[in-house]
């Protein structure tokens with residue numbers, strides 16, 4: 001059984017509280033392996049430490065040693081497409097106005113962290129400019145406070161639209177879609193000039209590169225540090241390649257809301273087959289909920305470009321709610337039947353209600369990936385896509401001590417396995433335990 005061992009005061013070691021925790025008897029998810037190694041973290045700095053250096057050079061003993069009973073210790077999960085959860089929608093300003101919106105975001109953060117998602121991109125679907133102007137100020141990176149009690153941390157907003165192709169709108173309201181005809185100035189008008197540039201609360205924008213002005217916009221956005229993802233798009237292979245050449249580095253929910261692969265026009269999917277000498281192959285989001293994609297499509301994409309695959313939920317505010325019919329934005333209604341969410345008017349898939357850790361379980365069982373390979377798709381790979389690979393999604397010294405303790409359970413049927421989040425640690429402090437529900 002896992003246990004917590006308090007260290008006693010060895011006179012050789014510093015007597016004062018060090019804020020240091022040592023995890024032992026655990027398997028660290030590192031690269032493509034599970035490595036039997038200890039991990040040291042600090043709740044004071046919120047970072048992963050060099051245990052050897054602490055012990056032998058600084059003679060610092062840990063405050064606590066946690067025996068994980070052979071379980072997996074992974075970097076915390078990173079979600080790059082979450083539209084809402086727990087009844088809150090990042091795209092809707094509630095009745096109470098901006099203040100109520102800010103409280104709603106905090107409530108999501110506190111609940112979300114217990115699912116193992118320690119950082120994420122709150123995602124807005126296509127909206128009118130006024131909504132962005134009000135909402136985005138609450139969605140910027142929240143890590144500067146480095147307070148574990150705030151729960152999951154925003155790494156910045158993901159604006160999915162409104163610069164998308166009306167023919168690939170999915171559940172986005174066509175009436176609010178726009179074109180960036182005048183390039184970055186149109187983008188700034190839409191999201192708010194204060195929200196574009198170096199200190200932007202926006203981390204990622206999904207847009208359709210075939211729209212007029214899109215390529216110059218991608219160039220300007222990526223120069224200013226905002227990542228751009230291709231999505232909700234009719235782009236041909238050549239148009240998609242042009243977008244990568246000017247700075248886009250991601251594809252939003254690959255296969256969904258884009259042209260399917262055609263043998264004479266491979267479309268956006270074709271980027272995964274492009275030689276790396278020609279362009280930098282993009283990262284790509286995959287919704288592994290068993291509804292959006294066939295298992296084989298996921299396997300093909302993974303085989304084509306394993307280093308690019310990022311699992312996302314695309315979950316929305318009805319996640320965790322009972323089955324039924326719910327009001328949606330702009331007068332539409334959504335039918336929820338289990339995990340399946342569809343628009344009442346046309347039966348289109350309307351996001352998902354799955355948890356990210358369950359996407360990892362699905363991916364594991366569907367592709368034959370190893371556990372560390374599957375975990376990479378929600379840790380190291382999204383961190384690299386966001387340019388945060390030294391801070392998030394890694395157990396390297398100096399990175400943030402955002403961690404999950406995972407159990408691997410045998411599902412029985414067909415030899416399927418299931419990954420369960422047992423504990424969550426944020427900035428070196430435990431914030432969730434499946435036993436005590438901390």
Ligand SMILES: [Zn+2]
Pocket residue numbers: 160170232252253257
């Ligand atoms: Zn979408």
